[in-house]
Amino acid sequence: MMDGFGENLIMAFPFQGVDFVGFDSLLNDDERLSRDTARQFIEDNLIPVIEECNREGRFPRELVPQMGQLGFFGANLQGYGCAGMSNEEYGLVMQEFERGDSGVRSFVSVQSALVMYPIHAFGSEEQKDYWLPKMATGEKLGCFGLTEPDFGSNPGGMRTRADKSGDEYVLNGEKMWITSGTIADVSVVWARVYGDPDTKEGQVRGFLVENDRPGFSAYDVHGKWSLRASVTSGLSLQDVRVPAKNLLPKSDGLKSALSCLSQARYGIAWGAVGAAMSCYDTALRYSLLRKQFHDKPIASHQLVQDKLAWMITEISKAQLLVLQVGRLKDQNKAEFQHISMAKRNNVWMALECARLARDVLGANGITDDYPVMRHMMNLESVKTYEGTHDIHTLIIGQSVTGIPAY
Amino acid sequence: MKILVCIKQVPQKDAPLRLNEQGTWIRDDVSWETNEPDAYALEEALRQKEKHGGEVTALTAGPARAAQVLREALAKGADRAIHLEDDRFAQLDAGNTARAMAAAIAGENFDLIVTGLQSDDFGAAQTGVLLAEILGIPHATIIIGIEKAENGLKLKRELEAGHYQYIEMPMPAVLTIQSGINKLRYATLIGIKQAKTKPMRKVAWAEIEGKLSPHMQKIEKLYVPGSQKQTKKIEGPAAQAAKELVEYLKNEARAL
Ligand SMILES: Cc1cc2nc3c(=O)[nH]c(=O)nc-3n(C[C@H](O)[C@H](O)[C@H](O)COP(=O)(O)OP(=O)(O)OC[C@H]3O[C@@H](n4cnc5c(N)ncnc54)[C@H](O)[C@@H]3O)c2cc1C
Numbered sequence: 001m002m003d004g005f006g007e008n009l010i011m012a013f014p015f016q017g018v019d020f021v022g023f024d025s026l027l028n029d030d031e032r033l034s035r036d037t038a039r040q041f042i043e044d045n046l047i048p049v050i051e052e053c054n055r056e057g058r059f060p061r062e063l064v065p066q067m068g069q070l071g072f073f074g075a076n077l078q079g080y081g082c083a084g085m086s087n088e089e090y091g092l093v094m095q096e097f098e099r100g101d102s103g104v105r106s107f108v109s110v111q112s113a114l115v116m117y118p119i120h121a122f123g124s125e126e127q128k129d130y131w132l133p134k135m136a137t138g139e140k141l142g143c144f145g146l147t148e149p150d151f152g153s154n155p156g157g158m159r160t161r162a163d164k165s166g167d168e169y170v171l172n173g174e175k176m177w178i179t180s181g182t183i184a185d186v187s188v189v190w191a192r193v194y195g196d197p198d199t200k201e202g203q204v205r206g207f208l209v210e211n212d213r214p215g216f217s218a219y220d221v222h223g224k225w226s227l228r229a230s231v232t233s234g235l236s237l238q239d240v241r242v243p244a245k246n247l248l249p250k251s252d253g254l255k256s257a258l259s260c261l262s263q264a265r266y267g268i269a270w271g272a273v274g275a276a277m278s279c280y281d282t283a284l285r286y287s288l289l290r291k292q293f294h295d296k297p298i299a300s301h302q303l304v305q306d307k308l309a310w311m312i313t314e315i316s317k318a319q320l321l322v323l324q325v326g327r328l329k330d331q332n333k334a335e336f337q338h339i340s341m342a343k344r345n346n347v348w349m350a351l352e353c354a355r356l357a358r359d360v361l362g363a364n365g366i367t368d369d370y371p372v373m374r375h376m377m378n379l380e381s382v383k384t385y386e387g388t389h390d391i392h393t394l395i396i397g398q399s400v401t402g403i404p405a406y
Numbered sequence: 407m408k409i410l411v412c413i414k415q416v417p418q419k420d421a422p423l424r425l426n427e428q429g430t431w432i433r434d435d436v437s438w439e440t441n442e443p444d445a446y447a448l449e450e451a452l453r454q455k456e457k458h459g460g461e462v463t464a465l466t467a468g469p470a471r472a473a474q475v476l477r478e479a480l481a482k483g484a485d486r487a488i489h490l491e492d493d494r495f496a497q498l499d500a501g502n503t504a505r506a507m508a509a510a511i512a513g514e515n516f517d518l519i520v521t522g523l524q525s526d527d528f529g530a531a532q533t534g535v536l537l538a539e540i541l542g543i544p545h546a547t548i549i550i551g552i553e554k555a556e557n558g559l560k561l562k563r564e565l566e567a568g569h570y571q572y573i574e575m576p577m578p579a580v581l582t583i584q585s586g587i588n589k590l591r592y593a594t595l596i597g598i599k600q601a602k603t604k605p606m607r608k609v610a611w612a613e614i615e616g617k618l619s620p621h622m623q624k625i626e627k628l629y630v631p632g633s634q635k636q637t638k639k640i641e642g643p644a645a646q647a648a649k650e651l652v653e654y655l656k657n658e659a660r661a662l
Contacts, residue, residue: 022435033593
């Protein structure tokens with residue numbers, strides 16, 4: 001506890017958003033309403049428990065049914081019980097979730113963009129009818145298995161295989177760093193297909209693997225310093241037999257998996273803005289109350305103002321960038337390099353904001369009386385997953401030069 | 407039950423307010439939200455509809471931006487909305503606001519009209535009461551419990567110092583609702599989408615103007631009170647100083 005005032009005074013005020021350049025005026029009523037609904041939900045339900053969840057390394061699963069009821073899962077998908085939101089509305093919801101916690105936002109991203117989206121885009125009618133309504137309500141949870149112990153940035157090297165055997169596929173392999181692995185009912189597993197007359201030998205395709213199938217096991221990664229309120233797992237598949245109808249029929253090579261990542265990365269670019277807002281908001285309030293030297297708030301020192309000015313400027317730029325990418329996405333004009341730019345820039349700026357905010361809070365910055373250090377540690381994962389910062393540099397580089405540099 | 411909810415859009419709680427140039431009201435560039443007691447009135451209307459059937463209509467009087475509170479009401483489950491849309495509606499006194507609303511719902515015959523007990527900005531607590539007078543129907547204020555009875559309503563009113571009053575009254579009626587009467591729901595994302603397709607009737611200033619009376623209220627000047635922090639030191643022996651302190655608290659600070 002600090003001298004003079006407690007964290008309660010600063011954290012007691014509800015979050016009211018960050019808007020320096022009149023960003024809100026670019027939003028329509030529905031966009032604002034979706035954001036405000038998510039903001040209220042997070043303020044009422046996640047903020048009161050998140051520090052404890054983070055300490056204990058616990059995913060707040062008790063919030064899942066209400067998230068489902070409010071329509072937060074698969075919110076930008078059409079039909080099958082999904083809300084059918086625009087990409088901006090969906091993005092603003094992700095922003096508010098990550099203002100709460102990157103781990104909880106990750107959970108929603110995986111459920112929505114990495115599990116429901118591929119079923120929606122590449123699934124059969126039967127798969128969609130069965131899974132999507134149950135996933136929209138949160139009755140069933142999913143995970144996405146692309147990364148392997150030896151293949152992260154280069155998933156094209158994957159070794160997990162699916163051998164056709166009669167009207168079944170037999171899956172073998174290891175997946176690693178899989179969000180929600182041990183709480184999922186179903187995994188979208190990407191594997192190379194062999195012995196299937198309908199598929200080019202060795203081509204990557206997606207499968208729906210129910211997590212209770214014999215030979216399937218999932219275990220949690222322990223000792224994480226990041227995304228502690230989200231479950232991260234390894235998946236092991238040993239002769240797991242799934243019926244042929246569990247293949248996602250329209251999945252066609254690694255590019256199908258990467259298109260899911262585009263969906264998720266877009267949401268992350270919004271989410272990062274939320275984490276940055278939380279850090280900035282905390283630092284601003286703190287700096288106005290905390291006094292050092294001549295009984296003056298630290299906000300009156302130029303070096304502190306420099307940090308605040310940097311943060312609000314970068315947040316404003318990041319908002320505009322991701323809003324434009326969302327507008328492009330609504331018109332089906334968003335390309336992967338646009339999404340890479342938004343993910344790369346926004347996660348980087350959020351991490352920088354977290355570091356600057358941590359400075360502004362001094363010693364208090366390292367405690368979980370404030371959300372800043374939690375965001376900072378979370379964002380280290382966000383910087384790595386869904387294409388590392390540097391991989392997105394290479395994607396943008398290739399886009400402007402035409403030369404791949406991986 | 408055919409229920410009307412009157413909702414006002416007010417500046418967000420805790421929003422930093424700045425005065426306009428004339429010093430007659432606040433600047434418009436703040437965040438806006440549904441007046442809190444009105445949100446509870448809406449929730450209560452939706453619950454009554456869910457119990458007894460019927461429909462809920464949401465009404466607001468205010469500029470274009472005020473449509474947002476109607477969108478929210480529709481997203482939460484109201485069936486239709488009425489927007490008295492004009493900047494001038496926001497400047498009416500409580501009497502004229504009530505007259506405008508009464509004119510806009512002429513011929514609608516609602517069984518029940520609910521509204522918050524007061525607005526978070528002006529805090530006059532008059533609009534609901536005056537609306538009842540103009541419509542010539544009974545009203546009750548500060549309601550924290552509503553039950554439908556044989557031929558009317560059973561109500562619980564909040565009085566002062568933890569006392570309650572239980573009353574019965576006939577319908578149609580106007581009730582002004584106290585915050586906390588129920589637990590507010592969130593708008594669902596699907597509800598937000600569906601709200602787009604629900605009917606919203608706009609009422610123009612010209613349709614209403616003739617029904618208004620001369621203004622009874624005008625804000626001449628608003629100002630931010632200057633800070634008046636003063637330190638007074640009472641010196642001398644303790645007994646003497648204590649006496650002086652009590653005198654001061656009694657007569658000057660009027661704290662005792
Ligand atoms: C908390 C968490 C949750 C995750 N959830 C999921 C999930 O749900 N599903 C899933 O499939 N995966 C998930 N991942 C995995 C994540 O996508 C990978 O960690 C990521 O793709 C990076 O792979 P890697 O960790 O193997 O790092 P590597 O690929 O080994 O990269 C290490 C470093 O080398 C750099 N590098 C690699 N190649 C190049 C190159 N050609 N040029 C320059 N630099 C290069 C990288 O930028 C990075 O800095 C998750 C990861 C984390 C941390």
